[in-house]
Amino acid sequence: DVKVTQSSRYLVKRTGEKVFLECVQDMDHENMFWYRQDPGLGLRLIYFSYDVKMKEKGDIPEGYSVSREKKERFSLILESASTNQTSMYLCASSLRDISYEQYFGPGTRLTVT
Amino acid sequence: AQSVSQHNHHVILSEAASLELGCNYSYGGTVNLFWYVQYPGQHLQLLLKYFSGDPLVKGIKGFEAEFIKSKFSFNLRKPSVQWSDTAEYFCAVISSASKIIFGSGTRLSIRP
Numbered sequence: 001d002v003k004v005t006q007s008s009r010y011l012v013k014r015t016g017e018k019v020f021l022e023c024v025q026d027m028d029h030e031n032m033f034w035y036r037q038d039p040g041l042g043l044r045l046i047y048f049s050y051d052v053k054m055k056e057k058g059d060i061p062e063g064y065s066v067s068r069e070k071k072e073r074f075s076l077i078l079e080s081a082s083t084n085q086t087s088m089y090l091c092a093s094s095l096r097d098i099s100y101e102q103y104f105g106p107g108t109r110l111t112v113t
Numbered sequence: 114a115q116s117v118s119q120h121n122h123h124v125i126l127s128e129a130a131s132l133e134l135g136c137n138y139s140y141g142g143t144v145n146l147f148w149y150v151q152y153p154g155q156h157l158q159l160l161l162k163y164f165s166g167d168p169l170v171k172g173i174k175g176f177e178a179e180f181i182k183s184k185f186s187f188n189l190r191k192p193s194v195q196w197s198d199t200a201e202y203f204c205a206v207i208s209s210a211s212k213i214i215f216g217s218g219t220r221l222s223i224r225p
Contacts, residue, residue, distance in 0.1 A: 004156075035215075040122065042203060042217040043157075090157065098211045099145045099164065104157040 003027070004105035006091050012111045019078040021108050023091030029103075030096040032074035034058075034066060037088040037107070049074055050096070081112045115140045117206050119216035126194055127224045134189040134219050136178075136204030146187040147205040148178055149215075157203070163187065174198070196223045 007022035025032065031050050035043040035058075045058030047066040055066050063085060067075045074093075078085055088109050092102040118137045126132060138144065148160040161172025168180040178189045187204060204216040 040217055042119075043205075043215040045213065092157075098213065099207055101147070101159045101162065102213075104149075106156055 004091055004093055004103050006089075006105040006108050008108050009106060010109050010111075012113065013078075013081050014113055015082060017078075017081050017112075019081050019110065019112075021076040021078075021089055021091075021110070023074045023076070023093075023105055024072055025074075025091075025093040025103070026072065027093065027103070028071065029093035030071075031094045031098060031102075032068065033092040033094075033102065034064075034074065034076045035090045035092065036060070037090055043090065046076065078110075081110075083112050086110060086112045115206070115208055115212060115214055117204055117214045117216040119202075119204055119219050121219045122217070123220045123222070125222045125224065128196055129193050132189070132191040132194045132198070132221070134202055134204075134221070136187045136189065136216060138185050138187070138204075138206045138214075140185075140206065140208050142208060145207040146178075146180060147207075148172065148176070148187075148189050149203045149205060150200050151203070152200045160189070160202070194221075194223050196225045199223045 004025045033048040034046040049055045049068040065077045088107050090107045091105040094100045094102045116139045146163040149157045150160045151157045161170050163170045163180045171177045201218050201220050203218045207213045
């Protein structure tokens with residue numbers, strides 16, 4: 001059974017802080033994704049990674065960076081958090097072919113004050 | 114630009130009513146189509162998917178969806194909903210360019 005875990009369910013940070021969101025998957029999936037979920041906007045892709053140390057920008061990469069040093073772990077970094085980054089962040093993983101089903105983590109609700 | 118539209122933002126039904134949630138996409142090439150569901154407090158999970166073949170796809174919990182290429186649509190249906198179907202439903206499209214786009218979601222509320 002695929003399991004995708006995220007380091008925190010809820011996080012509160014101050015404007016300007018550096019924020020790390022961690023995601024770990026246990027199914028040896030090649031692809032990992034970071035989305036943000038906002039009411040009325042659905043899921044928007046921030047970044048994805050198809051291999052260790054490889055990354056590609058999604059639709060809304062501004063203000064974010066990512067790191068994938070190990071296959072099972074994909075980190076999302078907010079270099080200087082801003083209030084408009086208050087959102088639900090979802091991590092997902094899938095097999096190499098992007099056409100395969102994505103498996104999602106429980107999400108991290110980040111509030112930036 | 115590629116897009117996915119879910120025009121119903123919030124649907125309210127009584128138990129045993131029939132359900133149809135709309136999903137339209139804009140992309141002229143080959144696509145893979147998905148419906149994901151997020152039950153309250155739970156992870157997003159796959160409901161059903163279409164890659165090729167029979168355009169009528171059956172998923173979990175009695176859901177089905179029909180791919181109509183000429184209408185660029187992939188509507189989700191269920192003949193008789195239950196209170197436990199209360200959730201948010203997301204349509205997603207992956208194009209041959211390997212770009213995944215999710216719709217804005219439809220919140221389904223079922224009155225017991």
